[in-house]
Amino acid sequence: MDIEVLEGIFDANEKIARENEALFRDNGVLAMNLMASPGAGKTSLIANTLQLLKGRLRIGVIEGDIASSVDAEKLKVYEIPVVQINTGGACHLDAIMIRQALDHIDLGPLDLLIIENVGNLVCPAEFKLGESLRSMILSVAEGHDKPLKYPLMFSDSDVLVVNKTDLIGLSDFDMAELRDTVIRMNPDIIIFEVSCRTGDGLQAWADWLEKRARESIAGK
C-alpha cells in the first residue's frame, strides 16, 4: 500500500518533470540541477560561476532550501533573476515546486538556469526536476568514501565537482581513490577539481558549462 502511494508520487513527479523539460527545451535554456550535502559549496560554486560567465551567458537561479533565504540574498549582488523556494520541511525539490517557481522567472531571455537543490546527498537524486544536466558537488572535507555510502547520486549524475581541494593535505582525502570508485560506478561522469576559496579549477568548470549551454541553445 505504501509502495503504491510512493509510486504514485514518483509517477506524478515524472510527468511534471517531462513538461518542465519541454519548456526548457522550447526556450533554449540549459537547466542544471545542482545537488550536494549541506555546506559542500553549492552557493559558492554558483556565485563563482556567475562571476566567470558574466556577459557571456544569461543566467537565472532557483534556490531551494527548507527554510530561510540566506542563499538567495548572497546572489543579489549579481543582479540576475533569482527565485527562492522554501520547501517547508521537505528534504528535496520536486518538479511541481520548479513549475511553480517558473511562474516567477522569464525563461525567454535565459541561456542557463541553475537549480540549487536542498542540501542532501540522498533524496534529491530520486526526484527529476526536468533538468538536462545533473550535477553534484562533493567537498574534500566529506571524505573520499562517500560514493560507496550514497551510491545513487554518484551513479546518476552527469558531472561531479570536487570542491575544497585546498583542504587536501589537511585530511586523508585520496583523490585517486575517489576517481576510481566514481568512474567504476559511472564511467561517463565528468569530474572537475576546484576550490571555491582559492579559485583553482573554476575556469575549466565555467568554460565547460558555457560550452554545454551553447550546445543547448544551438539545439533549440
Next chain:
Amino acid sequence: MDIEVLEGIFDANEKIARENEALFRDNGVLAMNLMASPGAGKTSLIANTLQLLKGRLRIGVIEGDIASSVDAEKLKVYEIPVVQINTGGACHLDAIMIRQALDHIDLGPLDLLIIENVGNLVCPAEFKLGESLRSMILSVAEGHDKPLKYPLMFSDSDVLVVNKTDLIGLSDFDMAELRDTVIRMNPDIIIFEVSCRTGDGLQAWADWLEKRARESIAGK
C-alpha cells in the same frame, strides 16, 4: 491522502520507538542517536569516543548506511558489538530498523548504545528511534549558517558537537555566530567544540557522555 499515509507511517514509527525506549530503559542502556551530514565526522567521533571510554563504559554501536559496511569495518578494531544496518536507499533510520538490529545485539551487558544515523541533516530528525539522547555533529567545513537552513535538527537535538575546529582559520566559519543562532533556536542545547583530527575537545565530550550514561544506569 498522501498526508494521511505519512501520518500513519509516523504513528507506527512513534509506537515502535516507545517500545525500543522501554527496552533500553529496562536494560539500563543509554541510547544515543547520532545525526549529521555526510562526512561531518560521525564515525570518527564514535571511534574517538570508544578509545577514550575504553574500560570505563561497555559500549555497542549500530551503524546506519544506505549501502556498504565501510563504517562498521572501521570500528572492528575496538572489539565491541557492532551491527550494520543497510537501509537499501532510505535516507534515514527508523524505529523498526533499530528493533530488527536489536535481535543481533545483547543489551544486557551494555551501558551505552551509539546509533550512527544515515548522513543527512534533514530526514533523520523526523524519525525517533527510541533514543533518550539526540546528538548531532556540524562540521566547520559546512559553515555557520546551517541552523537557519536545516532548523529541525538543530532545534530538536540535546547536544551539538562542532567538529573539525582545526579548519576554523581556513574558512569564514564564525563560532560565535553559530552559537548565537543555535541557542536562540534551542536554549537548552549543549555544545562541544572538537577536532577528531587533532583530538582537541574530545576529552570533555567523552567525560560528559560517560556522566550521562552513568545517570541512565543509576536510573535503571
